[in-house]
Amino acid sequence: MSEIPTRFGPYGGRYVPETVIGALDELEGAFSEHAEDATFQAELEGLLGSYVGRPTPLYRAKRLGERYGIEKLYFKREDLCHTGAHKINNALGQVLLARRMNKGRIIAETGAGQHGVATATAAALLDMQCCVYMGRTDMQRQRLNVVRMRMLGAEVRPVDSGTATLKDATSEAIRDWVTNVRDTHYVIGSAVGPAPYPEIVARFQAVIGVEAREQILAEEGCLPGAVVACVGGGSNAIGIFRGFMDDAEVELVGVEAAGHGLETGEHGAPLAEGSPGVLHGSLSYLLQTPEGQVSEPHSISAGLDYPGVGPEHSHLKDSGRVRYTNATDKEALDAFKACSEAEGIIPALETSHALAAIGRESSRLVGPVMVCLSGRGDKDVDQAGAAMGLDV
Amino acid sequence: MSDGAARLQRVFAEAGRPLFVPYVMGGFPDLAGSHAQAVALAKHADVLELGIPFSDPLADGPTIQAAGQRALDSGTRPEDVIEIAASLRAGPPVVLMTYVNTILAAGERAFFEHAARAGVAGVIIPDLPVDEAGPVREAATRAGIAIVLLAAPTTDEARMAAIGRAAEGFLYCVSVTGVTGGDVTVGDELRDFIDRARRHVQVPLVVGFGVRTPDHAAQIGEIADGVVIASQLIRLYDEAASPEDGEKALDAYAASIVEALDRVPA
Numbered sequence: 001m002s003e004i005p006t007r008f009g010p011y012g013g014r015y016v017p018e019t020v021i022g023a024l025d026e027l028e029g030a031f032s033e034h035a036e037d038a039t040f041q042a043e044l045e046g047l048l049g050s051y052v053g054r055p056t057p058l059y060r061a062k063r064l065g066e067r068y069g070i071e072k073l074y075f076k077r078e079d080l081c082h083t084g085a086h087k088i089n090n091a092l093g094q095v096l097l098a099r100r101m102n103k104g105r106i107i108a109e110t111g112a113g114q115h116g117v118a119t120a121t122a123a124a125l126l127d128m129q130c131c132v133y134m135g136r137t138d139m140q141r142q143r144l145n146v147v148r149m150r151m152l153g154a155e156v157r158p159v160d161s162g163t164a165t166l167k168d169a170t171s172e173a174i175r176d177w178v179t180n181v182r183d184t185h186y187v188i189g190s191a192v193g194p195a196p197y198p199e200i201v202a203r204f205q206a207v208i209g210v211e212a213r214e215q216i217l218a219e220e221g222c223l224p225g226a227v228v229a230c231v232g233g234g235s236n237a238i239g240i241f242r243g244f245m246d247d248a249e250v251e252l253v254g255v256e257a258a259g260h261g262l263e264t265g266e267h268g269a270p271l272a273e274g275s276p277g278v279l280h281g282s283l284s285y286l287l288q289t290p291e292g293q294v295s296e297p298h299s300i301s302a303g304l305d306y307p308g309v310g311p312e313h314s315h316l317k318d319s320g321r322v323r324y325t326n327a328t329d330k331e332a333l334d335a336f337k338a339c340s341e342a343e344g345i346i347p348a349l350e351t352s353h354a355l356a357a358i359g360r361e362s363s364r365l366v367g368p369v370m371v372c373l374s375g376r377g378d379k380d381v382d383q384a385g386a387a388m389g390l391d392v
Numbered sequence: 393m394s395d396g397a398a399r400l401q402r403v404f405a406e407a408g409r410p411l412f413v414p415y416v417m418g419g420f421p422d423l424a425g426s427h428a429q430a431v432a433l434a435k436h437a438d439v440l441e442l443g444i445p446f447s448d449p450l451a452d453g454p455t456i457q458a459a460g461q462r463a464l465d466s467g468t469r470p471e472d473v474i475e476i477a478a479s480l481r482a483g484p485p486v487v488l489m490t491y492v493n494t495i496l497a498a499g500e501r502a503f504f505e506h507a508a509r510a511g512v513a514g515v516i517i518p519d520l521p522v523d524e525a526g527p528v529r530e531a532a533t534r535a536g537i538a539i540v541l542l543a544a545p546t547t548d549e550a551r552m553a554a555i556g557r558a559a560e561g562f563l564y565c566v567s568v569t570g571v572t573g574g575d576v577t578v579g580d581e582l583r584d585f586i587d588r589a590r591r592h593v594q595v596p597l598v599v600g601f602g603v604r605t606p607d608h609a610a611q612i613g614e615i616a617d618g619v620v621i622a623s624q625l626i627r628l629y630d631e632a633a634s635p636e637d638g639e640k641a642l643d644a645y646a647a648s649i650v651e652a653l654d655r656v657p658a
Contacts, residue, residue: 013524014521014523014524015492015519015520015521015524016450016519016521017450017451017518017519017521017542017544017566018521018522018541018542018543018544018546018547018551018566019544019545019546019566019569019570020546021521021523021546021547021551022546022547022548022551023546161457161461162447162448167448171448171450174450175450175453175571178450178451178569178570178571179569179570179571179574180569181546181569182546182569276496277493277496277497278491278492278493278496278519279448279493280448280450281450281519283496286493288493288497289497290497291469291470291494291497291498292446292470292493292494292495292496292497292498293446293447293464294447294448294493
């Protein structure tokens with residue numbers, strides 16, 4: 001049985017109602033048992049290959065590289081995963097685990113809808129009942145994904161509390177779990193939440209980094225100078241970073257949402273502007289008032305519109321192993337447009353934040369530069385098209 | 393034993409019947425309104441539970457969530473709620489209900505020292521399970537305040553034993569697998585849970601979540617040492633035509649609960 005950390009430095013923990021502690025213990029036990037079980041591994045790896053489409057390619061983005069003044073820019077193409085983002089890696093792993101735990105019902109929260117779609121997909125595949133909580137604001141800006149989830153047979157429950165975005169959807173999913181914990185598994189979509197969730201999500205996403213490391217060595221014969229990823233809760237980032245954590249020469253860069261600009265206070269950048277606090281079961285950097293009320297974040301991208309961040313990122317910030325920067329809504333939109341035009345790849349608005357930081361910092365990044373192209377932007381075309389003045 | 397724990401346990405020892413523990417959300421609908429509710433309920437209460445509003449209350453259902461949001465919208469700060477407690481110090485012991493981030497943001501030591509100066513006996517923290525309670529508990533103990541732990545129907549024997557070793561004041565037994573504001577069923581599951589708690593926990597057992605009626609209170613009074621009523625009080629107050637009517641409704645309702653508890657055979 002492998003050890004599952006409860007804390008990353010001082011961060012993490014289990015700040016949840018007593019009602020679900022037993023379920024967290026059960027999950028920890030099931031993960032420890034099955035993660036190293038050959039049958040489980042074979043089933044997951046088989047599905048990741050034939051169903052998700054792994055390994056995803058490593059693609060050299062020459063034209064965007066030229067535009068940014070970077071000789072070697074590589075995309076780790078998680079946008080090519082089935083359902084269009086890295087989220088399926090974790091959703092499939094957790095739903096398989098839920099089946100092993102004999103839980104017949106799956107719930108999830110979703111912001112951009114990518115995790116909701118991935119979970120609904122895994123639930124359809126494995127014949128489980130699925131309910132997804134989504135803020136009403138997000139349902140409007142990510143309408144396509146709402147329709148997809150419903151087509152997949154999932155129930156989408158609108159959440160109206162707070163700003164009706166990811167934070168509120170997560171709180172509501174946790175309340176459902178507290179109520180139905182005996183027969184329900186909560187598939188958290190990012191590397192957040194009470195232990196053991198952050199570690200479980202990181203391990204299911206670590207496949208990104210493991211593949212990427214092998215691929216860049218095969219392609220270039222050397223490691224990348226920098227690996228860049230966007231950070232909301234931080235699951236795609238932790239997934240790719242885990243492949244390079246022990247390679248001290250590889251700079252790891254996480255990119256938060258600066259929204260309308262850090263100076264406006266309207267952003268989703270807890271690592272830059274927050275302080276340690278407890279939200280959704282773990283201690284981590286958090287946007288909050290001096291009294292400890294959780295602040296309402298802002299980002300153009302629903303997936304980064306979150307006031308907290310995974311506890312491992314807080315530890316990696318303090319330890320200095322990862323450098324965290326950020327990109328505004330406008331910078332992200334510019335990068336969205338640049339990538340679409342130069343590469344014929346429409347990236348998710350979340351991913352566009354990572355691209356924007358690369359464009360801005362091209363002169364200081366050591367090549368080859370690798371970015372986790374965490375998702376595709378089909379879901380964002382209405383919103384980005386309107387912002388770009390396209391007739392849509 | 394902290395001074396707060398001793399005060400709470402004394403109330404149980406002296407009552408001679410199951411205790412009535414009503415809840416007031418501090419700052420709902422505003423500070424004056426919550427103060428008036430607390431005064432109306434304190435006449436009947438054996439222990440008064442006073443909530444500090446939090447933006448993301450994971451253990452609460454829609455009624456308390458909405459009340460908390462209205463309290464925040466009216467500008468309520470944690471120190472305002474502690475001041476309400478201070479103004480009630482002549483009445484029954486006050487127990488604060490707060491999520492852990494409120495305490496961390498204030499600083500554990502500062503929070504509990506302020507609460508102690510206000511005469512607060514105990515603090516209930518629904519998102520701080522016994523395994524995480526260490527540093528918070530130390531600061532509370534130093535200030536003479538009891539950390540009131542919670543147990544749930546899903547708490548197994550081993551955890552119940554650990555909770556029993558750390559419990560002080562009383563144990564808050566969550567009646568349902570769920571959030572506040574539902575509907576309790578006093579059946580075998582609750583009885584088994586309370587039996588399990590009795591075997592491992594020395595302090596009095598108080599049952600809350602989903603308790604609405606005098607009948608509920610009486611049924612729970614037969615198996616436990618006290619009952620918390622929260623969402624139902626908020627609904628009653630909120631549905632009244634005026635704040636005065638709301639206070640009257642709370643007064644009458646609280647009297648009916650105490651009457652029901654008085655009838656519970658000793």
